[in-house]
Amino acid sequence: MPLAGIPVGxxxxxxxxNFAQARTPAWVHNLxxxxxxxxxxxxxxxxxxxxxxxxxxxxxxxxxxAEVYGGFTAYRERITDRAVRIFVLEVASP
Numbered sequence: 036m037p038l039a040g041i042p043v044g045x046x047x048x049x050x051x052x053n054f055a056q057a058r059t060p061a062w063v064h065n066l067x068x069x070x071x072x073x074x075x076x077x078x079x080x081x082x083x084x085x086x087x088x089x090x091x092x093x094x095x096x097x098x099x100x101a102e103v104y105g106g107f108t109a110y111r112e113r114i115t116d117r118a119v120r121i122f123v124l125e126v127a128s129p
Contacts, residue, residue: 038062039100040076040124041096041100043092043123045126046123046125047074047083047123047124048096048121048123048124049085049121049124050097050100050107050119050120050121051063051120051122052114052119055113057116058117059120063120063122066085067120070084071083072085081126081127082126082127083125083126084127085123085124085125086123086125087121087122087123088121088122088123092121096121097111
């Protein structure tokens with residue numbers, strides 16, 4: 036699933052905004068069931084483990100996300116009937 040990764044320290048965060056639609060995207064439920072994933076960027080693939088962002092990380096992700104894509108601010112304002120899940124993807128230990 037192509038997603039925009041937002042830098043958080045040495046890790047990446049992803050936001051389950053689903054373009055501000057009413058439903059949480061399916062990939063969120065998949066990560067909650069099994070936090071292991073693979074991140075691909077250009078010619079590199081890395082195994083990661085997803086965890087829920089802390090409150091401080093959530094605010095940072097929303098702010099940085101808005102810098103990268105202005106639609107993030109509108110998404111946050113339009114989504115009022117569900118909690119948007121935000122995950123931090125940490126490189127998995129071998």
